[in-house]
Amino acid sequence: MTEEMSGYRGKALGILKDSKVQVGDVVRVTMGGETLEGTLMPRYELADDEHIVIKLRNGYNIGVETSPSLKVEGVGARAKPAFTSLLPVEEKEELPTVAVVSTGGTIASRIDYRTGAVRPALTSEDILSAVPELSDIANLRAEVLFALLSENIHIPQWAAMAKTAAKHIEGKVDGVVICHGTDTMAYTSAALSFALQNLPVPVVLVGSQRSSDRPSSDAAMNLINAVRAAASAPIAEVVIGMHETISDTATVLLRGTKVRKLHTSSRDAFKPVNSSPLARVEGCKISMLVDDYVRRDSGRKLVLKAEFSDKVALVKFHPSFNPRVIKWYVDEGYRGIILEGTGLGHVGENCFPAIEKAADKGVFVGMCSQCMCGRVNMKVYDTGRDLLRLGVTPLEDTSSETAFVKLSWVLGQYRDLDDVRRVMTTNIAGEIDPRSVY
Amino acid sequence: MTEEMSGYRGKALGILKDSKVQVGDVVRVTMGGETLEGTLMPRYELADDEHIVIKLRNGYNIGVETSPSLKVEGVGARAKPAFTSLLPVEEKEELPTVAVVSTGGTIASRIDYRTGAVRPALTSEDILSAVPELSDIANLRAEVLFALLSENIHIPQWAAMAKTAAKHIEGKVDGVVICHGTDTMAYTSAALSFALQNLPVPVVLVGSQRSSDRPSSDAAMNLINAVRAAASAPIAEVVIGMHETISDTATVLLRGTKVRKLHTSSRDAFKPVNSSPLARVEGCKISMLVDDYVRRDSGRKLVLKAEFSDKVALVKFHPSFNPRVIKWYVDEGYRGIILEGTGLGHVGENCFPAIEKAADKGVFVGMCSQCMCGRVNMKVYDTGRDLLRLGVTPLEDTSSETAFVKLSWVLGQYRDLDDVRRVMTTNIAGEIDPRSVY
Numbered sequence: 001m002t003e004e005m006s007g008y009r010g011k012a013l014g015i016l017k018d019s020k021v022q023v024g025d026v027v028r029v030t031m032g033g034e035t036l037e038g039t040l041m042p043r044y045e046l047a048d049d050e051h052i053v054i055k056l057r058n059g060y061n062i063g064v065e066t067s068p069s070l071k072v073e074g075v076g077a078r079a080k081p082a083f084t085s086l087l088p089v090e091e092k093e094e095l096p097t098v099a100v101v102s103t104g105g106t107i108a109s110r111i112d113y114r115t116g117a118v119r120p121a122l123t124s125e126d127i128l129s130a131v132p133e134l135s136d137i138a139n140l141r142a143e144v145l146f147a148l149l150s151e152n153i154h155i156p157q158w159a160a161m162a163k164t165a166a167k168h169i170e171g172k173v174d175g176v177v178i179c180h181g182t183d184t185m186a187y188t189s190a191a192l193s194f195a196l197q198n199l200p201v202p203v204v205l206v207g208s209q210r211s212s213d214r215p216s217s218d219a220a221m222n223l224i225n226a227v228r229a230a231a232s233a234p235i236a237e238v239v240i241g242m243h244e245t246i247s248d249t250a251t252v253l254l255r256g257t258k259v260r261k262l263h264t265s266s267r268d269a270f271k272p273v274n275s276s277p278l279a280r281v282e283g284c285k286i287s288m289l290v291d292d293y294v295r296r297d298s299g300r301k302l303v304l305k306a307e308f309s310d311k312v313a314l315v316k317f318h319p320s321f322n323p324r325v326i327k328w329y330v331d332e333g334y335r336g337i338i339l340e341g342t343g344l345g346h347v348g349e350n351c352f353p354a355i356e357k358a359a360d361k362g363v364f365v366g367m368c369s370q371c372m373c374g375r376v377n378m379k380v381y382d383t384g385r386d387l388l389r390l391g392v393t394p395l396e397d398t399s400s401e402t403a404f405v406k407l408s409w410v411l412g413q414y415r416d417l418d419d420v421r422r423v424m425t426t427n428i429a430g431e432i433d434p435r436s437v438y
Numbered sequence: 439m440t441e442e443m444s445g446y447r448g449k450a451l452g453i454l455k456d457s458k459v460q461v462g463d464v465v466r467v468t469m470g471g472e473t474l475e476g477t478l479m480p481r482y483e484l485a486d487d488e489h490i491v492i493k494l495r496n497g498y499n500i501g502v503e504t505s506p507s508l509k510v511e512g513v514g515a516r517a518k519p520a521f522t523s524l525l526p527v528e529e530k531e532e533l534p535t536v537a538v539v540s541t542g543g544t545i546a547s548r549i550d551y552r553t554g555a556v557r558p559a560l561t562s563e564d565i566l567s568a569v570p571e572l573s574d575i576a577n578l579r580a581e582v583l584f585a586l587l588s589e590n591i592h593i594p595q596w597a598a599m600a601k602t603a604a605k606h607i608e609g610k611v612d613g614v615v616i617c618h619g620t621d622t623m624a625y626t627s628a629a630l631s632f633a634l635q636n637l638p639v640p641v642v643l644v645g646s647q648r649s650s651d652r653p654s655s656d657a658a659m660n661l662i663n664a665v666r667a668a669a670s671a672p673i674a675e676v677v678i679g680m681h682e683t684i685s686d687t688a689t690v691l692l693r694g695t696k697v698r699k700l701h702t703s704s705r706d707a708f709k710p711v712n713s714s715p716l717a718r719v720e721g722c723k724i725s726m727l728v729d730d731y732v733r734r735d736s737g738r739k740l741v742l743k744a745e746f747s748d749k750v751a752l753v754k755f756h757p758s759f760n761p762r763v764i765k766w767y768v769d770e771g772y773r774g775i776i777l778e779g780t781g782l783g784h785v786g787e788n789c790f791p792a793i794e795k796a797a798d799k800g801v802f803v804g805m806c807s808q809c810m811c812g813r814v815n816m817k818v819y820d821t822g823r824d825l826l827r828l829g830v831t832p833l834e835d836t837s838s839e840t841a842f843v844k845l846s847w848v849l850g851q852y853r854d855l856d857d858v859r860r861v862m863t864t865n866i867a868g869e870i871d872p873r874s875v876y
Contacts, residue, residue, distance in 0.1 A: 151784040151821055155758040183780035187757050264782050264812030316754040316778065318842055319625050320593040328766055340754065342621035344702050346589040374702030383587055404756055 010049025011066050016040070019072040026076030029054060029064050036062065037075065091139040096231040098138040098175050099168035100127060103161065104148040105181030107208040107219050131220050138231040141173060150181025150188070150207075155310045155408055158188060162195035162306040165203050169302050175201045175230025179223070182207035182261055182269065185240060189256030190405040191308065193238040193429035200300040203238045204230045204253070209267045218243055218267045225251035225281040233279055233286050236296045237430070243267040244280060252277040252289075257402045257431035260372070273372055274397040274433060307412035309335060314404040316340040316370060317347040323354035330357065336364040336407045336420070339392070340400040345369055345376030346383040352390060359391030364420050366393045366407060368400035393421055396432045406431060448487025449504045454478070457510040464514030467492060467502050474500065475513065529577040534669040536576040536613050537606035538565060541599065542586040543619030545646040545657050569658050576669040579611060588619025588626070588645075593748045593846055596626060600633035600744040603641050607740050613639045613668025617661070620645035620699055620707065623678060627694030628843040629746065631676040631867035638738040641676045642668045642691070647705045656681055656705045663689035663719040671717055671724050674734045675868070681705040682718065690715040690727075695840045695869035698810070711810055712835040712871060745850035747773060752842040754778040754808060755785040761792035768795065774802040774845040774858070777830070778838040783807055783814030784821040790828060797829030802858050804831045804845060806838035831859055834870045844869060 008016055008023075021027050021040055029036045029052075038054035051063040052072065064070065091097075127142055128135050145164050146157065165176045180188055189205050196203060206226035208219035226241040229251070238256035245268050258275035280287045311334045315325060329337055337358065341347045345367040347355075358365055367387065369376050375397035378384030388394070395403045403424075410423045427434070446454055446461075459465050459478055467474045467490075476492035489501040490510065502508065529535075565580055566573050583602050584595065603614045618626055627643050634641060644664035646657035664679040667689070676694035683706050696713035718725045749772045753763060767775055775796065779785045783805040785793075796803055805825065807814050813835035816822030826832070833841045841862075848861045865872070 149784070149819065149821055151755075151780050151786050152788075153757060154786065154788075158757075181781075183784055184757055261781065261809050262811055264807045264809045264814060266812060269809065269812075310758045312758075313760070314754060314756045316752060317589075318752045318839070319591060319596075319622055320748045320750075320846075322751070322770070324770075325763070325766070328763070332760070332762075342589050343619075343699065346587070346621055348589050348592065350590075350592075369702045371699050371702045371707065373700055374704060374707075376702060381587065383589055401756070408758075 008049070008052070012049050012052050015066055015070065015072055016052060019074065021072060021074040025074050027054060028073045028075045030071040030073070031064060031067055031069055036064070038062070092135075095136075096138050096174035097141060097172070098177055098227050098230045099141045099143065099165075099171075099173045100177045100179065100227065101161070101164050101168070102142070102144045102179045103146050103150075103153065103157070103181075105150055105179060105207050106217075107179040107181075107206055107223060127223075131223055133220075133224050134227055137224070137227050138174070140227070141168065141171075143168075148181070150184040153181070153184050153188060155191075155308045158191035158195065158308055158405075158408075159306040161188065162192055162304060165192065165196060166302055166304040166306070169196075169199070169201060172298075173201065174232070174298075176203045177223070177226045177230045178203065178205045180205050180207050182209055182242075186256075186259050186261055186270070187401055187405055189238055189240050189259060190402040190429075190431070191409065193256035193431070194406055194409040195304065195306045195308075196238060197303040197305055197429075198300055199236045199238070199294065199302060200298050201296055202230050202233050202235050202253075203256075204233075204241045205239070205256070206241050209243075209265060209269055218248070221248050222251060228284070229253055229279070229281050229286060233281070234288060234296050235278060236294045236300065237278070239278060240270050241281065242270040244277070250280050250282040253279040253281065255430045257406075257429050258399070258433075260399060260401065273399050274374070275430075305409070305413060308408045309411035310408065311335040312337070312404065312408045312411055314338045314340065314400060316400075317342060317351070319348075321348065321351065323351040326351065326354040326358055330354075330361055330363055334363060335411050336366070338366045338368060338395075338400055338404045338407055340370045341367050341376070342370060344380055344384060345378045345387070345392075345394050346381065347387070349383065349386070352386065355387065355392060356390045362417055364393065364407065364411070364417060364424070365391065366395045366403055366424055368395050368398060368403045370400070372399065393424055395424060398431045402431050446487070446490070450487045450490050453504055453508065453510055454490060457512065459510060459512040463512050465492060466511045466513045468509040468511070469502060469505055469507055474502070476500070530573075533574075534576050534612035535579060535610070536615055536665050536668045537579045537581065537603075537609075537611045538615045538617065538665070539599070539602050539606070540580070540582045540617045541584055541588075541591065541595070541619075543588055543617060543645050544655075545617040545619075545644055545661060565661075569661055571658075571662050572665050575662070575665050576612070578665070579606065579609075581606075586619070588622040591619070591622050591626060593629075593746045596629035596633065596746055596843075596846075597744040599626065600630055600742060603630065603634060604740055604742040604744070607634075607637070607639060610736075611639065612670070612736075614641045615661075615664045615668045616641065616643045618643050618645050620647055620680075624694075624697050624699055624708070625839055625843055627676055627678050627697060628840040628867075628869070629847065631694035631869070632844055632847040633742065633744045633746075634676060635741040635743055635867075636738055637674045637676070637732065637740060638736050639734055640668050640671050640673050640691075641694075642671075642679045643677070643694070644679050647681075647703060647707055656686070659686050660689060666722070667691055667717070667719050667724060671719070672726060672734050673716060674732045674738070675716070677716060678708050679719065680708040682715070688718050688720040691717040691719065693868045695844075695867050696837070696871075698837060698839065711837050712812070713868075743847070743851060746846045747849035748846065749773040750775070750842065750846045750849060752776045752778065752838060754838075755780060755789070757786075759786065759789065761789040764789065764792040764796055768799055768801055772801060773849050774804070776804045776806060776833075776838055776842045776845055778808045779805050779814070780808060782818055782822060783816045783825070783830075783832050784819065785825070787821065787824070790824060793825065793830060794828045800855055802831065802845065802849070802855060802862065803829065804833045804841055804862055806833050806836060806841045808838070810837065831862055833862060836869045840869050
């Protein structure tokens with residue numbers, strides 16, 4: 001990201017090299033009769049090699065096609081990426097303290113608007129210079145844990161995040177914000193829900209659906225509201241705090257075990273599944289929307305259970321699904337498989353022998369539904385009853401993703417299969433709602 | 439289902455055997471001071487062995503616990519399952535003709551209410567005796583193709599269904615209804631959408647979320663509205679026709695490539711994904727809800743393309759996903775893999791080498807998103823751009839299930855990988871909407 005010709009390739013790169021300009025330079029671009037002046041931006045959005053992007057003085061980015069008539073000319077020295085320099089932030093005694101743990105994604109990154117360069121916000125000062133509103137909400141303790149796109153966050157990182165959150169909670173913060181890429185944020189929120197037990201304060205995961213160099217970015221509002229929730233929401237659970245709608249009106253807090261990313265790009269991509277939003281953060285106001293939540297209690301003693309097993313798989317059934325995939329996982333030494341079946345919790349009878357063998361070898365096989373909404377019920381049809389007899393455990397209204405995370409956690413805590421079955425069918429962190437939800 | 443003690447086990451079975459009663463007998467049940475009389479029903483719903491179920495004279499089913507004080511006594515001979523006997527149905531010349539193809543599931547089955555026995559509705563007479571309203575809507579041509587729970591419907595059955603529908607359409611019916619279990623109905627609707635090209639008339643898949651022995655069954659209304667749509671809707675596409683809401687008010691017709699079962703049990707489980715309902719059937723009235731649909735045209739000549747490949751897999755990515763699963767599929771001779779990635783179409787970089795090798799060996803690798811809503815865009819982040827370079831094909835706003843079905847169909851039609859890529863990224867049956875949908 002800090003490379004000088006970041007993102008440019010082919011034709012566009014050739015033109016820029018010929019013009020001896022670099023990302024961050026102020027350039028004058030002439031095509032046909034038109035002339036534009038602005039800062040040469042790095043490319044994030046498009047892999048094509050036929051456009052260069054400049055940021056005009058009014059702040060807007062423009063893509064200019066690399067036509068033969070295009071001329072690019074450097075007219076200003078390159079500004080080095082830099083944050084506004086601030087004096088060390090003074091803590092305000094009357095404010096709550098919030099830990100802001102950065103794991104990657106665009107949310108806690110900082111764009112230098114003169115240059116377009118992106119760097120992680122490393123310190124409280126960096127975060128405050130990016131989002132100065134935060135200084136009125138809380139004293140921040142910032143920590144960069146890692147800088148990973150969330151599709152590269154795997155099971156070992158869940159433990160690292162849990163331990164870091166625990167460290168800050170034991171250090172008496174009033175809440176923790178974890179900045180996280182949105183792709184796998186709901187898997188992480190489930191993992192932290194199981195690993196951080198008996199929480200005294202909230203842990204709020206937050207991300208950004210639009211990178212912060214775009215006018216439509218949701219990064220600032222999401223971060224402000226996440227810090228506000230961590231600082232003073234009356235809840236003590238792991239939640240995801242993201243846009244309620246596509247407008248910048250409110251953030252909703254969604255239970256960490258009952259949430260999915262349900263849109264590839266829209267700001268309100270995160271939705272509760274078999275659940276309702278727990279709270280709304282709108283301006284300064286935090287409204288609880290349900291009664292059934294764990295109350296904040298600074299006297300409560302956190303219990304950290306951060307062991308996870310990675311010998312666990314999530315397998316989606318489909319027509320003509322090859323049951324030897326199940327055998328493969330068993331042969332590889334996997335200890336647990338979550339089947340994402342159809343309807344009330346079914347798979348084709350062609351899978352029965354492989355499932356029976358897995359169960360015989362002590363592999364836990366749990367059933368969720370690819371329907372996503374509703375709960376599995378394996379007593380209605382013959383297929384379900386057969387699967388129960390083969391040893392498959394139905395997982396109620398737990399989403400397949402949360403069930404996968406929970407199984408990883410349960411296998412990290414217990415060796416005995418009876419314990420695994422018992423805990424998998426017991427509500428630990430809101431993942432099983434005993435009531436039927438429509 | 440026709441076994442005499444169907445579904446009873448353990449304690450309950452013992453009591454019934456001791457009492458010398460069979461399913462279908464009229465029995466008197468005494469527990470404590472209470473006495474109830476009714477027909478002994480088979481068990482569908484509960485695998486426990488502690489209840490017996492009788493149907494009271496008012497039609498309601500009651501479960502009676504097998505307490506030690508329970509007495510069961512036969513008081514009436516067993517009635518044999520039988521349909522109301524009807525004279526052969528006379529065709530009414532003024533009515534349209536609809537083929538009703540049964541593939542299994544409860545929708546086209548018939549319950550004998552005296553006995554609870556279930557048997558498939560084999561003939562037009564059977565269907566009409568179950569749902570007499572149909573005789574005012576259309577002349578029926580009934581056919582039982584198979585009797586499969588839909589989780590046991592695999593790729594070979596898609597071809598069989600397509601050929602059967604084609605046969606009826608070539609026989610000049612005004613529409614085809616396919617009765618199908620709901621679990622994999624959306625996979626089948628996609629398959630038929632690709633296999634039945636240039637349709638002159640509608641093909642309506644219909645199912646039932648509640649078995650027809652329950653007071654809340656949706657079977658009759660769904661079937662009536664499906665036949666109505668097949669008979670006279672102005673559309674000529676493959677659609678799913680199911681409840682619009684949880685009330686018995688209307689059926690919606692949903693495009694076969696843009697629909698998912700999104701609830702395990704509720705009647706309105708089927709929802710359009712990245713799409714809108716095409717039409718509403720409410721009483722006798724069919725209202726088109728969009729302009730963008732293929733019009734019915736009896737002069738159009740159907741093109742049947744019913745070849746599918748079963749060397750195709752749908753693989754869901756998750757944190758710590760084992761990339762050797764991809765290698766396994768390649769080694770097994772699979773020709774195509776649909777990855778259900780995260781967000782805009784990502785998987786962890788730990789999968790890159792396996793994906794590169796798959797692509798090198800000529801395996802088509804397509805990308806969809808587990809977000810379900812929205813479209814993949816692999817040009818926004820580095821991960822997506824890397825995957826594009828490795829040869830992964832982004833599949834726009836196609837659902838992963840439809841993409842899987844389409845790939846099976848495309849690999850059944852084409853050998854050349856360039857053709858496969860071209861057709862996979864071309865809209866064939868409404869599966870790719872060029873517009874962004876929120």
